Amino acid sequence: MSTQKSVLTATNLSAGYGGTPVIRDVSLTLTGGGAPIGVIGQSGVGKTTLIHALVGVLKPSGGRVTFNGRTVNKLALGAKKNFGVSVRRVQQNGFTGLDSRLTVRKALEAELAKARKAGRATGGTVEDALATVLLENRYESRTIGTLSGGEKQRLALASALATRPDVLILDEPTTALDHTLRLELGRRISEIVAEQKIGLLLVSHDLEMIARICSTVHVLSDGTFVETGTPEQLFNNPHHPVTREIAIAMPKASGMPEELRSGR
Numbered sequence: 001m002s003t004q005k006s007v008l009t010a011t012n013l014s015a016g017y018g019g020t021p022v023i024r025d026v027s028l029t030l031t032g033g034g035a036p037i038g039v040i041g042q043s044g045v046g047k048t049t050l051i052h053a054l055v056g057v058l059k060p061s062g063g064r065v066t067f068n069g070r071t072v073n074k075l076a077l078g079a080k081k082n083f084g085v086s087v088r089r090v091q092q093n094g095f096t097g098l099d100s101r102l103t104v105r106k107a108l109e110a111e112l113a114k115a116r117k118a119g120r121a122t123g124g125t126v127e128d129a130l131a132t133v134l135l136e137n138r139y140e141s142r143t144i145g146t147l148s149g150g151e152k153q154r155l156a157l158a159s160a161l162a163t164r165p166d167v168l169i170l171d172e173p174t175t176a177l178d179h180t181l182r183l184e185l186g187r188r189i190s191e192i193v194a195e196q197k198i199g200l201l202l203v204s205h206d207l208e209m210i211a212r213i214c215s216t217v218h219v220l221s222d223g224t225f226v227e228t229g230t231p232e233q234l235f236n237n238p239h240h241p242v243t244r245e246i247a248i249a250m251p252k253a254s255g256m257p258e259e260l261r262s263g264r
């Protein structure tokens, strides 16, 4: 068995819809155990499109996406299934693609079974999966359709983590949660990706979450990365006009991690 770290790489990636490019010439690398990467940018600049291209939903019009060296949109069926459990995406609305009449327990059991079938050692239970996202055991018997927006987001995150992915891609994972829960969940996500050596891509308008979790942040503007740096560099000393504009929108100092308060 290969000991090489799983890696998802975009190289000079371009993609769009109906022949119109939305993202252009974007490159990034996600390694298990590597530094979590953030992508920020204003509305409509192509953040979700980038994710679609990374997970193979959108075929690149230029460049390529590889997973462990193999081109993602050319994977054979078996490899594609493995890619599906190895690279997990959590969507903004907590959409899991599962029947809304399923109970939370059944949904999580299905994820754990999927992981076992793919030969992944989860070692986890439904209760563990719920605890990971700060949901109490009483949620087990609830059907997905009865969950609130924030509970659905947390179930989607629990489902993704239950398969012990190599790469986790989070698209605005906590928009429906209150500030305290967002912070707590952010802390848990940081711990889990470090412990389990998961490559993390966090795409979010939540700059505080980005600053707390990510070690490298790309600024996406008009479909391309215009600036890259640590959260400290970008938010305390932004160079590109778009980064400056975004940095101004940063929450007031009281809500920021200590190390980012200076110079603001």
Ligand SMILES: Nc1ncnc2c1ncn2[C@@H]1O[C@H](COP(=O)(O)OP(=O)(O)OP(=O)(O)O)[C@@H](O)[C@H]1O
Pocket (backbone or CB within 6 Å): 017, 022, 041, 042, 043, 044, 045, 046, 047, 048, 049, 050
């Ligand atoms: N299926 C689609 N067909 C055509 N155009 C699309 C499609 N999906 C998105 N777009 C367009 O692509 C551009 C980028 O959209 P995308 O959803 O990637 O932006 P975003 O940065 O994620 O936005 P937001 O922060 O508002 O979620 C937008 O102009 C959007 O209208």
